[in-house]
Amino acid sequence: VDLSTKVAGLSLPNLLFNASGVCCQTETDLKLMIESESGSLITKSATYEYREGNPSPRYLPLPSGLGSINSMGLPNEGYEYYLNFAKNYDYSSKKPLFISLSGLSLADNVKMCEAFVAAELPCVLEVNFSCPNVPGKPQLGYDMEAMESALNVLAPLIKKPFGVKLPPYFDIAHFDTAATIFNKFDNLVYVTCINSVGNGLAIDFETESALIKPKDGFGGLGGLMVLNTALANVNAFYRRLPGKQVIGVGGVTSGKEVFLHVLAGASAVQIGTTLKEEGPTVFARINKELTDIMIAKGYKSLDEFRGKVKTL
Numbered sequence: 001v002d003l004s005t006k007v008a009g010l011s012l013p014n015l016l017f018n019a020s021g022v023c024c025q026t027e028t029d030l031k032l033m034i035e036s037e038s039g040s041l042i043t044k045s046a047t048y049e050y051r052e053g054n055p056s057p058r059y060l061p062l063p064s065g066l067g068s069i070n071s072m073g074l075p076n077e078g079y080e081y082y083l084n085f086a087k088n089y090d091y092s093s094k095k096p097l098f099i100s101l102s103g104l105s106l107a108d109n110v111k112m113c114e115a116f117v118a119a120e121l122p123c124v125l126e127v128n129f130s131c132p133n134v135p136g137k138p139q140l141g142y143d144m145e146a147m148e149s150a151l152n153v154l155a156p157l158i159k160k161p162f163g164v165k166l167p168p169y170f171d172i173a174h175f176d177t178a179a180t181i182f183n184k185f186d187n188l189v190y191v192t193c194i195n196s197v198g199n200g201l202a203i204d205f206e207t208e209s210a211l212i213k214p215k216d217g218f219g220g221l222g223g224l225m226v227l228n229t230a231l232a233n234v235n236a237f238y239r240r241l242p243g244k245q246v247i248g249v250g251g252v253t254s255g256k257e258v259f260l261h262v263l264a265g266a267s268a269v270q271i272g273t274t275l276k277e278e279g280p281t282v283f284a285r286i287n288k289e290l291t292d293i294m295i296a297k298g299y300k301s302l303d304e305f306r307g308k309v310k311t312l
């Protein structure tokens with residue numbers, strides 16, 4: 001059974017990697033990803049300067065076991081740290097490297113993209129339009145005009161194939177509008193769907209308190225509970241972006257959800273909450289589970305069923 005795939009022209013030995021933000025903020029984290037059975041890795045979204053992020057507790061798995069809530073607040077080492085990591089990365093390692101950028105302004109995104117473009121590295125840039133947890137900064141992904149304006153500046157600047165990380169959309173008209181924008185940019189070769197479902201609220205029954213400290217307890221939701229929204233966003237953009245690819249993320253706890261993401265159209269699949277809770281051994285487990293599912297169903301490669309979800 002062949003779990004390999006191609007994204008943005010790069011070959012991934014298998015389709016699994018981390019969701020940006022999980023197991024990827026420091027070199028220690030990133031080394032764990034390199035040593036894991038993942039097919040690639042992506043760095044924590046970078047801002048121009050180092051950021052401490054929001055006060056803790058800022059991430060928790062939910063007592064229900066159905067997911068997680070986070071309001072990290074974009075903690076990261078600053079973009080130069082990840083530029084340096086990218087300069088020292090062993091690109092002969094077969095594991096492609098993705099770099100996530102989430103500038104607090106278009107000017108910051110421009111400066112960070114210019115620095116990465118100037119370095120002429122084989123890593124793939126992904127612009128994060130969907131961080132839900134920086135107080136006072138609305139998600140660009142929910143402002144269609146602002147997102148198009150940003151892409152009008154960033155796509156020509158990046159020149160090479162790149163991707164964007166999107167928030168979940170919940171209205172067909174939004175899928176249509178967003179896809180129309182993305183189809184204007186030839187080098188925008190993939191979208192990653194979905195980021196966390198923004199601004200949920202987890203309340204503890206006993207203490208009658210919000211679970212996390214930042215933003216009165218409001219934070220992005222992840223894990224199994226967001227699976228069906230994730231599958232919808234993957235399939236909506238798979239149908240609307242001919243010639244482009246979709247990376248699926250949201251709700252992956254086993255090979256079964258990975259299989260569903262590929263059926264919905266995903267070229268690669270990321271793991272967030274389950275990676276955070278289980279650790280990097282999750283990649284070996286889920287690759288094996290997916291292999292067993294494909295053998296049971298008689299599939300030899302991902303191409304045989306990618307995007308082939310049936311309708312009634």
Ligand SMILES: O=C(O)c1[nH]c(=O)[nH]c(=O)c1I
Nearest residue numbers: 071072073074131133196220
């Ligand atoms: O709070 C965060 O750091 C964060 N949390 C998320 O759930 N998604 C994001 O893109 C980010 I940048």
